[in-house]
Amino acid sequence: MRFIPVILLLATIPVFAQTPANQGRVLKALPLDFEETQPPTETAAPAQALPAEPVASPALPAETVATETPAAPSIDEKPTGDDAVRLQIFLDQSNFGPGVIDGRIGQFSELAVNSWNENQGHPIDSWRAVNTAARKAVPNPFAVAIVPEAVAQWVNPNLSYKKAEQAKAKQMSYRSNGEFMSERYHTDVPYLIELNSSSNIYNLKPRETIIVPNVKAFEIENLTGAVFKEDEALSQRHAVIDTKLNQVRIYEANLRALVVADPEAPASVANHSLIAAFPITPGKPQFIRYGKWEMRNAVELPVWRYDQQLLDTGKRGKNSLNIPGGPNNPVGVLWCGLSKPGIGMHGTSNPETIGRSRSAGCIRLANWDIVRIPGMLRPGCSVEIR
Numbered sequence: 001m002r003f004i005p006v007i008l009l010l011a012t013i014p015v016f017a018q019t020p021a022n023q024g025r026v027l028k029a030l031p032l033d034f035e036e037t038q039p040p041t042e043t044a045a046p047a048q049a050l051p052a053e054p055v056a057s058p059a060l061p062a063e064t065v066a067t068e069t070p071a072a073p074s075i076d077e078k079p080t081g082d083d084a085v086r087l088q089i090f091l092d093q094s095n096f097g098p099g100v101i102d103g104r105i106g107q108f109s110e111l112a113v114n115s116w117n118e119n120q121g122h123p124i125d126s127w128r129a130v131n132t133a134a135r136k137a138v139p140n141p142f143a144v145a146i147v148p149e150a151v152a153q154w155v156n157p158n159l160s161y162k163k164a165e166q167a168k169a170k171q172m173s174y175r176s177n178g179e180f181m182s183e184r185y186h187t188d189v190p191y192l193i194e195l196n197s198s199s200n201i202y203n204l205k206p207r208e209t210i211i212v213p214n215v216k217a218f219e220i221e222n223l224t225g226a227v228f229k230e231d232e233a234l235s236q237r238h239a240v241i242d243t244k245l246n247q248v249r250i251y252e253a254n255l256r257a258l259v260v261a262d263p264e265a266p267a268s269v270a271n272h273s274l275i276a277a278f279p280i281t282p283g284k285p286q287f288i289r290y291g292k293w294e295m296r297n298a299v300e301l302p303v304w305r306y307d308q309q310l311l312d313t314g315k316r317g318k319n320s321l322n323i324p325g326g327p328n329n330p331v332g333v334l335w336c337g338l339s340k341p342g343i344g345m346h347g348t349s350n351p352e353t354i355g356r357s358r359s360a361g362c363i364r365l366a367n368w369d370i371v372r373i374p375g376m377l378r379p380g381c382s383v384e385i386r
Helices: 081-093 107-120 128-137 177-184 189-195 198-202 308-313
Strands: 142-146 209-213 238-242 247-251 274-279 291-300 304-306 321-323 334-338 344-346 382-385
Touching: 081 107, 081 128, 081 209, 107 128, 107 247, 107 274, 177 189, 177 198, 177 209, 189 198, 189 209
Parallel strands: 238 382
Antiparallel strands: 142 209, 238 247, 247 274, 291 334, 291 382, 304 321, 334 344
16 A cells, blocks of 8 residues: 655746747648547546636656555566556656556567666666666655646647648647646556546646656647757767667767667677667558658647648648647657658657557657657757668
8 A cells, every 4th residue: 555645846937838930830841650540439527627827837846755565576677566667767767768657567668778778888688787776766656746737728628530620720739638647747548547546537627636657747838839950969969760679769979879789689888879769650661761861850849731642652642731730749749850751750649559550651759758859869960760
């Protein structure tokens, strides 16, 4: 049984806005990627009406939820329970993304462990060092978070599933406060229900509190529609997209960065040129463009050109719709276009499907991962798709 003392701290008020400059800007790269989203079949309680006035959200509390857990398993083994959540949070905050934080150590968590071990110089498949580091860095795997008033600007329970209606919307918002909070804390709605209850999550209101993974929040209200330019250092880096492992690996600018280490081979020395790795979903095989490309642009809150003929055949059609930016835009909250027209790295409206379903042609990352890319890569960098 968990005992949960709650201490809340309010942070300074962040700014949130979607810049008018973003409105009307359509992606010139014409991404091939698309996931047809259908209305949910589950019978969830409808979202509550939200206040119109914009009020900023508090950040994740500094003091977190203490838990009592059974005796920890061996530090040399794959962790379970709270230790699994602790490990996933540690990897996520170290920029070796485990995917959705849900306490289940699957393929992406294991790939993240392998990448972290390579960076640190430990045996690739070892659990000892990473478990030790995680227990030290993340003493409390859970926190209490306040539902911010920013949901008033970023949640629309009436957002249509029809593309013609979406094209008329102001933005592609979240459809519920639960969806807003799950992406904010790098998880999914089922795990929030597991930590809280279905009644709490389906009926969340602003200023209410719930238990979440103790991870740095993805604060969508801080996105402004920025267009990122070249950078002297970041434009020299490299990214390698492995479509077999479903992982993108980011390297410093040196020749060693062009080699993807064999995940089965032991690491003899620390590979500090490997600075990050995130799970991805590659495009359908017939649309994947293997080779070395250059990143040409990076845009927050992109407008997406919906072209069914392009999605079906890879060739641009005459009829299209402009789908506005937002977290439920099929290309997510950031687009990084490559020198191969129509191909890029971008976010997604369905982070739980990363690695589990193929997109039309691009490279999908969770929104909480793709927003980190401009801090690591900038236009001019090389991107190899393997």
